[in-house]
Amino acid sequence: MDTAVRAAHAARGALADRTVRSAFLRSAAELLEGAKDHLVEAADAETALGPVRLTGELARTCYQLRAFADIVDEGAFLDVVINHPDDTATPPIPDLRRYKVPLGVVAVYSASNFPFAFSVAGGDTASALAAGCPVVVKAHPDHPGLSELVAATLRRAAEQHDIPKGVVGLVHGFEAGVELVKHPLVSAAGFTGSVRGGRALFDAAAARPVPIPFHGELGSLNPVVITEAAAAERAEAIGTGLAGSMTLGVGQFCVKPGLVLAPTGAAGDRLLKSLTDAVSNTDAGVLLDHRMRDNFVAGVAERAELPDVDAPVTPGAGSEHTVSPGFLTVPAGRLAAEGEHDLLLEECFGPITVVARYEDDSEAGAVLSRLPGNLTATVHLSAEEAAGEGRGAELLAELTPLAGRVLVNGWPTGVAVAPAQHHGGPYPATTSTSTSVGGTAIERWLRPVAYQNAPEALLPAELRDENPLGLPRRFNGRLER
Amino acid sequence: MDTAVRAAHAARGALADRTVRSAFLRSAAELLEGAKDHLVEAADAETALGPVRLTGELARTCYQLRAFADIVDEGAFLDVVINHPDDTATPPIPDLRRYKVPLGVVAVYSASNFPFAFSVAGGDTASALAAGCPVVVKAHPDHPGLSELVAATLRRAAEQHDIPKGVVGLVHGFEAGVELVKHPLVSAAGFTGSVRGGRALFDAAAARPVPIPFHGELGSLNPVVITEAAAAERAEAIGTGLAGSMTLGVGQFCVKPGLVLAPTGAAGDRLLKSLTDAVSNTDAGVLLDHRMRDNFVAGVAERAELPDVDAPVTPGAGSEHTVSPGFLTVPAGRLAAEGEHDLLLEECFGPITVVARYEDDSEAGAVLSRLPGNLTATVHLSAEEAAGEGRGAELLAELTPLAGRVLVNGWPTGVAVAPAQHHGGPYPATTSTSTSVGGTAIERWLRPVAYQNAPEALLPAELRDENPLGLPRRFNGRLER
CATH class of the missing domain: 3.40.309.10 (Aldehyde Dehydrogenase; Chain A, domain 2)
Known part of the structure; x- marks a missing residue:
């Protein structure tokens, strides 16, 4: 587990470039699709969910990876806000430029019931990688073999873009899962599972010397x-x-x-x-x-x-x-x-x-x-x-x-992958106010940083006046598409 | 304390209308300015910070209340995202419309060092009220008299808009503060203070049967x-x-x-x-x-x-x-x-x-x-x-x-109230990824909700196709100002 976390941490620089991230996510979708027959067979052997459902779930998983690639390319998730100096404000406003940066290594706890869509290449992993965060996945014991296959596929996709394969780590076993959330180099966690298991990990995340965000989807009566x-x-x-x-x-x-x-x-x-x-x-x-x-x-x-x-x-x-x-x-x-x-x-x-x-x-x-x-x-x-x-x-x-x-006039089963989706809710549905499905799931793995009076020459391209990357942003109060 | 929380909870419906909220915030600024001499004198008597600094801090506090009123009026903070049905997605997307709703009663723990700007009418209170959340403030023991005066002023402003005065509660004493964060009707907390005190309250918030978000600004070496x-x-x-x-x-x-x-x-x-x-x-x-x-x-x-x-x-x-x-x-x-x-x-x-x-x-x-x-x-x-x-x-x-x-090439003292401000940082600077100053501070007190296939007639006005409130939003993928 420690080796996996350190390898993930060492790989984070390779995700800094957004164009690399989105290409990586698209390659991952392509390679998963290419291995479809093999993966569905492996999944069915471990879960008995049947090839029809599993084929659909894999397609959803690949759609989701590509949806996050689109989100990375658009860049609205960076939440760029730029204020030029304003001496009429109380107190006066200096030059301030804010955007969001990745939190660091994300621990992902897979679910049993969606061996593709809420597991190794599922929404938590896709949104974390999209945010620029390497992941270490705790494999669900109900499909360990499939987890290895999917992780290997993601690593092949990473290598296509010169990203160290440690960017996607995989660990097995209850103890490794418990220790993972306590690792000093882990900066956030995503979880889908039971109230009991999720709460125990949430408590451990909160009790760390440096507490970390724990986004857990636990239980729901619906x-x-x-x-x-x-x-x-x-x-x-x-x-x-x-x-x-x-x-x-x-x-x-x-x-x-x-x-x-x-x-x-x-x-x-x-x-x-x-x-x-x-x-x-x-x-x-x-x-x-x-x-x-x-x-x-x-x-x-x-x-x-x-x-x-x-x-x-x-x-x-x-x-x-x-x-x-x-x-x-x-x-x-x-x-x-x-x-x-x-x-x-x-x-x-x-x-x-x-x-x-x-x-x-x-x-x-x-x-x-x-x-x-x-x-x-x-x-x-x-x-x-x-x-x-x-x-x-x-x-x-x-x-x-x-x-x-x-x-x-509908039924809650079926959770679309869409910008307007919200898959989360008051505790115990979720341990935070976040969603684990849909475009805004990326927000979980970011934190804002503001630069004050940084000279244009030193600013990240995302924060320059001329907007060389064409990002949506709030510029001196005005929303720009 | 229990009485204050229940009164705040009962007042939340009165904050549902955004136009009422922004008018309330503007009235609060006006009444605080009107009472300036009296308030500054009371503040100086308890804090010895001097009339120059305190007059400036009160001006900042009123500027902040008005800045949040503007944010409420603009409505971008609602994060409206609308997706019409899309059968080409995998799986197909139904009609989904998402925005953010207030979390409920917010507990605010005042700081000693800013008796106006980080106290009863400070950034936590302003942003919580802007989000539609009533507050119960734990007064700082270094300026209890001023806290009462400011709370009374806020309540007078509330009454001008037919908002029950319980919308701003005030409690005193260590025990009340400890119990406040555990109250079942408290939905979130904001804190500015020491690492020791903040961490104790953070731990209590996380240990609740229903954990709540705790946004604490603790310590920083800068x-x-x-x-x-x-x-x-x-x-x-x-x-x-x-x-x-x-x-x-x-x-x-x-x-x-x-x-x-x-x-x-x-x-x-x-x-x-x-x-x-x-x-x-x-x-x-x-x-x-x-x-x-x-x-x-x-x-x-x-x-x-x-x-x-x-x-x-x-x-x-x-x-x-x-x-x-x-x-x-x-x-x-x-x-x-x-x-x-x-x-x-x-x-x-x-x-x-x-x-x-x-x-x-x-x-x-x-x-x-x-x-x-x-x-x-x-x-x-x-x-x-x-x-x-x-x-x-x-x-x-x-x-x-x-x-x-x-x-x-600047100095960190001086924290402008601006859309691009970020006043927060990795633990122990903050217990979350949020800011306590600046426009995005409002995000702390909201959670998203998505409506699926809700008929137009039943939708909140914020989520209707024709956009009767003129809100910035993401409509079928496209960002609209």
């Missing part, structure tokens, strides 16, 4: 609210859609809808009937590892035996390696105040969701007000509500404090 | 490097300038130059002669409180008795309430490796600096490489070096990793 009018309008479509979202990838998504507020009454009953039919017809699937399978089976059992909890379709163990999807129901009133049912407000990884039936808006609101932070919050509205009649806007405002992404 | 050529060119001007900067405000600035790398030899000797003359002719002054005076006297004594440390002008106790300025010298080689002289690499608050005499560039570089993080780093260059000949650019690059602001 609540879904279905209005009475929406259920009345399209109970069947919503029930079927929910079944698809909660069982997608055998429920192994951080944005799986884990709590659904559905109305009591006839429309809600129809919705549950559709959900029951669709989930009953969904095949059992293989979870990523046996520990997850054990946790799922135990977590389901513990939840199912709570008072007033029913299981229209019982989730649980399937064959030796599989689990079968299902869902629980509970009166929303049981969740409106602290008690043993709070267990239902904790994420249960795998193909299960909890449908809380509410009597009225205030009961639904009482449950929402008790939720911890989430990556997403979703509301299903009727056509009239979506058009602005009724409580649509109010519900959107009610969901906003709960999550980093708020969806209307 | 190194100054004087090249051989600069000393040869203008030893006297540099020596006099340094004396002015290190004794300004009786050395009670977080950006006081605390370590100066000056060359050995004749030019360096001339520089020291000027410094000696100027410091000897500087009057003793009153420190903010007796604890600081005791720490200063003890800190000086401990440093002065280290081997090879000389005191051309001995800093120390003056009369009962004052201290007299001075400086120490040490061969730079003593600081190039770990040892007892490391004490000289720690901030000593008050009118003292340490001049380390270096033999050559590599010795100076060795000292720089051992420094902890700083708010500022300064280099004095000759005219030729400033024009690009010699090591100027190299030195700038060497200083950049050490600090958040890098100055050429």
Whole structure:
């Protein structure tokens, strides 16, 4: 681990040139695509996620690398601000020029459930390299072989641009992961995983003699609210859609809808009937590892035996390696105040969701007000509500404090790589206010520096008046594209 | 404390409208100016900083409140990014619209040394209110009366705009401060003060069940490097300038130059002669409180008795309430490796600096490489070096990793309120990558939220296609002013 961190640290100068960084990221995408068949086969052997999903995930990963290459080339992320001297200010303003510089070596903790997109060549690595930061990746033990293959591919891409291969380090094992976040030459960390593991590393990052930023994506319940009018309008479509979202990838998504507020009454009953039919017809699937399978089976059992909890379709163990999807129901009133049912407000990884039936808006609101932070919050509205009649806007405002992404009439599974994406949310969804997906993920690995009265001849090209690199910037107050 | 936090939390809705926020900030500036004589008198009675300095500081504080009002009106800080659906992306991009929302109640810990600009109505409060966050300020015990007066003034300004007066809370006492950062309704904290106090609060913020961002400005040595050529060119001007900067405000600035790398030899000797003359002719002054005076006297004594440390002008106790300025010298080689002289690499608050005499560039570089993080780093260059000949650019690059602001041929005391300002730096200068002065200080109190497929009728006005509020934004990839 120490060797990997030192090699990464020594490689940081080779990333200083933005044109080299973007070319490196594009080469990485190209080489990963070139090795697609081999990589997908290796990934499937270790994760059982299947070639269709894995091929798509690799394509997403390469798209993401190229998206960050475009961001590097554009340079808006440097946040250039230039102030010429201004004696009318109080106190007077000297010549000040600010932009952002890379933090240094970034520790990346891979996730199990996205062996490409949230692993060695995933969003944390892509955004860190784009920012000019070498990475040392802690490989996830569920796909160590694939991790080695992907790291080797990234290093080949680096060598094409004369970047030392140490720019992407890879370490294995629990101890190495724990020590990595404490290494004095590590300047920041990105993490995707469980609340328990992420919190332990967050605590270690904060307890260092020199604390470092720890951007962890931990756990999320991803609540879904279905209005009475929406259920009345399209109970069947919503029930079927929910079944698809909660069982997608055998429920192994951080944005799986884990709590659904559905109305009591006839429309809600129809919705549950559709959900029951669709989930009953969904095949059992293989979870990523046996520990997850054990946790799922135990977590389901513990939840199912709570008072007033029913299981229209019982989730649980399937064959030796599989689990079968299902869902629980509970009166929303049981969740409106602290008690043993709070267990239902904790994420249960795998193909299960909890449908809380509410009597009225205030009961639904009482449950929402008790939720911890989430990556997403979703509301299903009727056509009239979506058009602005009724409580649509109010519900959107009610969901906003709960999550980093708020969806209307959709499902949270599926996280687009886009400039406007925000994949993060109040704790425990994320340990910071940052995103791990989308263009602004690059901000995590930078810090600002201002130069005062530095002569033009000594200024970095990014900060010169004539703007030789054509960067978007704020120049004497005015935004320039 | 609990009452203050709850009142602040209850007031947050009143800050939702940006036009109300900017008007509130402008009224606050106006009322503070209106009460100038009274406030300056009260401040001087508690701090002994003198009416000239305090009048200037109040003007700065009002300028800062208005600068944030302008930032609120412009709205670029909302970081609006809009993506229309794009099926050509991998995976396809839905309609996504992102902006930033206020975090919630902000705890502000005031500094002793700026009773206006880094206290109740200072930069943390101004930027938090600008972001839409109510504040609860922990008053500094060195100016409790002034804190009450300023808080009352801010509340009068709030009431002019129908904002509940709880929007600015004020608490006194060590225990209240410790409990404040742990309060479940506090969402973030800003701090200016000592490493010990700041680190304790940072640790408490990180250890909460729900950790919160803690933006603390702690300690800084603010190194100054004087090249051989600069000393040869203008030893006297540099020596006099340094004396002015290190004794300004009786050395009670977080950006006081605390370590100066000056060359050995004749030019360096001339520089020291000027410094000696100027410091000897500087009057003793009153420190903010007796604890600081005791720490200063003890800190000086401990440093002065280290081997090879000389005191051309001995800093120390003056009369009962004052201290007299001075400086120490040490061969730079003593600081190039770990040892007892490391004490000289720690901030000593008050009118003292340490001049380390270096033999050559590599010795100076060795000292720089051992420094902890700083708010500022300064280099004095000759005219030729400033024009690009010699090591100027190299030195700038060497200083950049050490600090958040890098100055050429100037002095770090004096922190302009400007869009390009960065007043922060690697730990322990700051506990995060943020700034506490300048336009981007507002970023500390916001988090992004993305809306997915939200119908136009329900979207906040900030995120609508037609841009009714005229906000700068990124629209389908393109930056719009």
